[in-house]
Amino acid sequence: MAVSLRRPDRDAIRAAASLYGSAIVFGDLPLALAVISHTNQVHRRIGTSHFLAHLAQDIREAAPAHLRCKDGHPDLAALVPTDPDALRTLHSASEANRLFGRGPVTAADLAATEQQILATEQVRPAVQMALAAASHQEAASAIHPATSDPRTLSAAVALLSNALTAARPN
Numbered sequence: 001m002a003v004s005l006r007r008p009d010r011d012a013i014r015a016a017a018s019l020y021g022s023a024i025v026f027g028d029l030p031l032a033l034a035v036i037s038h039t040n041q042v043h044r045r046i047g048t049s050h051f052l053a054h055l056a057q058d059i060r061e062a063a064p065a066h067l068r069c070k071d072g073h074p075d076l077a078a079l080v081p082t083d084p085d086a087l088r089t090l091h092s093a094s095e096a097n098r099l100f101g102r103g104p105v106t107a108a109d110l111a112a113t114e115q116q117i118l119a120t121e122q123v124r125p126a127v128q129m130a131l132a133a134a135s136h137q138e139a140a141s142a143i144h145p146a147t148s149d150p151r152t153l154s155a156a157v158a159l160l161s162n163a164l165t166a167a168r169p170n
Contacts (some may be wrong), residue, residue, distance in 0.1 A: 102112075119152050
């Protein structure tokens with residue numbers, strides 16, 4: 001399925017993705033979150049697909065050889081290894097609670113974190129396809145299904161953000 005935008009929207013989304021990428025690489029998470037939130041509110045699902053496709057393109061351009069597959073495109077497994085374990089899940093939930101000013105980790109927090117891990121594994125193939133895409137349009141189409149649900153959208157954003165950080169350390 002082709003997902004396309006008008007020219008002014010494409011330019012704005014490209015600029016937003018560039019700003020987001022710089023914010024992520026330099027650790028300015030509040031700015032990064034504001035940029036992607038604004039992009040999603042203004043341009044909705046199609047715009048967010050293109051935003052993520054721009055991140056995938058940036059990763060394709062920046063990934064060093066040791067983080068690429070044999071065919072030359074970025075290897076998501078090398079950029080963002082898959083090794084969720086109970087301790088890391090607990091740590092992630094604890095950090096989220098700390099950031100949001102909540103108390104100790106609850107069973108519900110752990111369940112939500114585990115659901116997010118499952119969503120992340122669910123979208124990995126779409127993100128890898130976006131990284132391997134020959135064009136921006138192919139990348140946007142590959143990642144588009146991941147934008148249909150808040151969990152899979154956040155998983156795709158997290159994977160691409162972590163991959164960008166690995167490909168382009170500051």
